[in-house]
Amino acid sequence: MAYTERLNGRKFDETRKIEAKVGVIPNADGSAYFKIGNTAAYAAVYGPRNLHPRFLQDPSRGILRCNYNMMPFSSSSERVRPGSSRRSKEISLVTEKALLPVLDLNEYPNSVVDVFIELPETEAGSRCAGICAASMALADAGLVMKDLVAAVSVGKVDDKLVVDLDYSEESYEEGHVADIPIAMMPNYEKITLLQMDGLISKNDLKKVLEMGKKACKDIYEIQKNALKEKYADRGKE
Amino acid sequence: MYKDLREHILKLFNSDVRLDGRKFTDYREPFTVETNAVKTAEGSARVRIGKTEVIAGVKVEVMKPYPDTPNEGSIIVGVELLPLSNQNFELGPPSIEAIELARVVDRGIRESKCLDFKKLCIQEGEKVWTLIIDICPINDAGNLFDASALAAIAALKTMKFPKYGNDKIDYKTKTDGMLELKDIPISVTVTKIGDKLIVDADSDEEKAIDARLTVASLSDGTLCALQKGGDYPLTYDDIAKMVDIGVEKAKDIRKLIT
Numbered sequence: 001m002a003y004t005e006r007l008n009g010r011k012f013d014e015t016r017k018i019e020a021k022v023g024v025i026p027n028a029d030g031s032a033y034f035k036i037g038n039t040a041a042y043a044a045v046y047g048p049r050n051l052h053p054r055f056l057q058d059p060s061r062g063i064l065r066c067n068y069n070m071m072p073f074s075s076s077s078e079r080v081r082p083g084s085s086r087r088s089k090e091i092s093l094v095t096e097k098a099l100l101p102v103l104d105l106n107e108y109p110n111s112v113v114d115v116f117i118e119l120p121e122t123e124a125g126s127r128c129a130g131i132c133a134a135s136m137a138l139a140d141a142g143l144v145m146k147d148l149v150a151a152v153s154v155g156k157v158d159d160k161l162v163v164d165l166d167y168s169e170e171s172y173e174e175g176h177v178a179d180i181p182i183a184m185m186p187n188y189e190k191i192t193l194l195q196m197d198g199l200i201s202k203n204d205l206k207k208v209l210e211m212g213k214k215a216c217k218d219i220y221e222i223q224k225n226a227l228k229e230k231y232a233d234r235g236k237e
Numbered sequence: 238m239y240k241d242l243r244e245h246i247l248k249l250f251n252s253d254v255r256l257d258g259r260k261f262t263d264y265r266e267p268f269t270v271e272t273n274a275v276k277t278a279e280g281s282a283r284v285r286i287g288k289t290e291v292i293a294g295v296k297v298e299v300m301k302p303y304p305d306t307p308n309e310g311s312i313i314v315g316v317e318l319l320p321l322s323n324q325n326f327e328l329g330p331p332s333i334e335a336i337e338l339a340r341v342v343d344r345g346i347r348e349s350k351c352l353d354f355k356k357l358c359i360q361e362g363e364k365v366w367t368l369i370i371d372i373c374p375i376n377d378a379g380n381l382f383d384a385s386a387l388a389a390i391a392a393l394k395t396m397k398f399p400k401y402g403n404d405k406i407d408y409k410t411k412t413d414g415m416l417e418l419k420d421i422p423i424s425v426t427v428t429k430i431g432d433k434l435i436v437d438a439d440s441d442e443e444k445a446i447d448a449r450l451t452v453a454s455l456s457d458g459t460l461c462a463l464q465k466g467g468d469y470p471l472t473y474d475d476i477a478k479m480v481d482i483g484v485e486k487a488k489d490i491r492k493l494i495t
Contacts, residue, residue, distance in 0.1 A: 025376045026288045027323055042375060044321040067328060072315065072371035073278035073294025077408045079369050082317055083330070116321035116375070120292055121277040139495055 003020035003158035003175060007168060013211050015152060015164040016125075018219065020132070022140040030141025032226070034133035037166060043133035045141040048111035055126035062108030066096040066115045068130050074122045076167075091127045092117075097175075098131050098133045098183040098193035099138065102146045113143065124167045125153050131193065136223050140230070148223050149192060150216035151183035154208045156200050163215045177194050180205075182212045186220035189213065243445035247431045251383040253442035256441055262482060264437040265289075270387060270493045272395040279411070280396020282494075284388040286437060288378035293388035295370050295396045299406060302358070302365040310357020310365035315372065316385065322374040341424070341464045342372065342386045345453035346393070349422035356417060359401070368393070368416075379439035382451050383490075386424035391494045394418055421495060422461050423487035424453040427479040429471065434478055436486055450476065452483025456491060460484070 006012065016037030025031035028044035035041070051057045068091040070080045084092075095117065105113065115137065117130040128151035135149035153165050158175030165179055178198030184191055190210075200208070246256060259265065265287025274283035278294030308441040308476060316339040320326045331339070346352065357366040370392060372385045400407040428438040428449045438446065448467035454460050460480065465471065471479070 025321065027376050028321070042321060046320075046324050049324075067320070068317070071275075071292070071294065071373050072317070072369070073275055073281065073296050078275040079296035079298065079371070082315060082371070084328075114320070116319065118321050118375075119318055120294075120373070121275045123277070191316065 003160045003172065006049065006162070007166060012160055013163050013214065015215055015218070016166065020136065020222050021225050022136050022230045028137070028141075029145070030137045030139070030161070032133045032136035032140060034129050034136065036125055036129050038121060039125050040119065040121050041126065041127045041129040041133040042118045042120070043130065043137040044116045045113060045134075045137045045143075046116070047113040047115070047141075048105075050106040051110060051112040055112050056112075057110040059109050060106070062102055062105035062111040062113060064103060064105065064113050064115065066092050066099065066117065066134065068092045068095055068117045068127065070119045070122060071196065074119045076123065091130070094193055094195065095127065095134065096133055098151065099134055099149055101190070101192050102135070102149055102185055103125070103138065104144045104146070107144070113138070124165055124170050125181070128152050128181050128183065132219060132223060136226060139227055146183040147187045148220055149183050150186050150219040150223060151181065151193060152212055152215045152219060153179060153181040154212040154215070155179045156208065158202055161204060161211060163211050178204055180208065180212075182209065184213065184216040186217050199222075239444040240443060243430070246442060246445050250431060255435065257439065259431060260485065261435045264486070265439065265467055268493070272391055272494075278392070279399060280392040280394070282388045282391035282395065284391070286380060286384050287439065289380055289384050290375040290382045291372055291381065291388050292375060293370060293372045293385065293392040295368055295392045297398065297406070298367045298369065299359065299364050299401065300367045301363065304326045304352055306354070307362040308358045309354035310367060311354060312343065312346065312352070312368045312370060314339045314346070314370045314389065316342070317371065317373050318377075319375075323377040326377070337464075337466070338381060338385060338422065339372070341344045341382060341451055341462070342370075342389050344462040344464075345386050345424045347391060349420060349453065349455055351418045351420040351422055351455075352393075353417065353419070357415050366398070368396070377440065378439050378453050379441075379443050380426060382426045383424055383437065386453070387494070390421060394421070394494060419490050422453050422457045423454055423490050424451055424462075425486045425490070426451045427482050429467070429469075429475060429479070434475070434482060436482060450479045450483070452480055452487075454484045454487045456488075458484045469480040470478070
């Protein structure tokens with residue numbers, strides 16, 4: 001049987017419910033919370049600050065360092081062992097590459113901008129939620145940025161092209177699944193993260209990336225509003 | 238290192254005021270407990286004390302019991318001092334601070350005997366429930382000890398066991414089975430700076446401490462765990478006063494989760 005209906009009557013090009021907030025971690029230089037469906041991400045930015053050990057320093061520009069981590073209780077199955085894994089290291093790396101294009105770190109030689117992404121609860125789409133939160137946190141930290149970065153997963157479940165796969169879709173067993181997390185600079189329409197697991201035709205990939213573009217632009221509006229909201233509140237105080 | 242800060246704090250203390258205007262035995266506001274804060278955990282709680290925020294989550298596993306207690310389950314407490322929550326925390330294996338904090342939270346619960354470990358037995362000598370309580374600070378603005386202990390006991394109090402059968406845990410299906418807690422142990426950390434005793438030290442006050450005493454107590458005032466910290470000694474008189482303050486404040490805090 002073909003895939004005909006998504007959970008909770010969601011349309012095929014519709015994301016799960018999104019909640020976004022900035023300034024949630026007072027200790028950090030910039031911070032944000034981004035929740036999509038049952039996947040939640042915190043991001044905290046510390047820096048630009050001194051980079052130790054010194055051999056890591058780059059005298060021509062600052063460097064960006066991202067760390068993605070799932071809290072031990074963030075999976076609905078077994079407990080996640082604390083500490084980094086091969087998976088979390090790879091996600092940290094691609095997150096860094098997804099965010100770097102919007103930053104200008106030339107002004108901060110020998111320094112580091114640290115981005116810590118923590119997931120208290122997850123149900124599919126955690127790297128994209130982390131990237132959305134991180135880009136808002138970088139903006140909240142007041143860093144010079146060309147654009148924000150919005151991220152979402154797109155893909156194909158059986159015969160349907162979909163946006164923002166949930167757990168039941170990622171693990172759909174009655175047909176092929178392609179899971180394609182993407183991140184985009186919404187104002188430039190450029191892709192900064194692209195990965196894929198699964199099978200899809202060239203044509204469908206083109207189509208589904210277009211669907212992702214629209215979703216990223218919608219997410220961008222939500223991110224922008226969250227940033228504006230913080231400063232609107234400032235005015236009232 | 239924080240000599241000026243300490244002198245400033247002590248000067249204010251002489252006029253019975255703290256840096257943020259609080260009285261010596263006041264906790265910061267807002268002081269809140271939100272249970273079921275994390276849907277993926279079997280039990281969870283988010284505690285906020287002023288700008289300090291921690292999340293505790295319980296996951297359960299079925300394990301073979303320890304050979305010396307074949308009919309008892311167990312608890313494990315872990316603390317991750319996330320670098321997200323404080324600029325001084327670093328990635329990597331748990332620091333000594335994280336280990337002390339986890340062990341103090343663990344003892345506050347374990348030694349209170351509020352949990353009957355025998356009730357966590359599924360099959361003697363073979364299978365017992367292990368409750369793993371993980372604590373993650375989101376923002377460390379001081380007093381992680383009290384916030385973590387409170388989050389841990391609130392998470393335990395609201396946890397629901399998942400379905401278990403055929404040697405497998407079905408995490409997706411939660412049952413109505415909850416833990417039976419005979420009491421609610423509450424930890425209060427009393428801090429000594431100069432000759433003054435305060436509760437709920439914030440991060441500035443923590444930099445200036447002489448000593449601290451974490452007092453865990455039951456609802457009838459019985460003490461169940463203690464931990465002294467800090468580089469300076471306490472007098473017998475200090476200890477008596479700190480224990481009194483700890484037990485007294487615990488009564489107010491217990492109301493937040495009962």
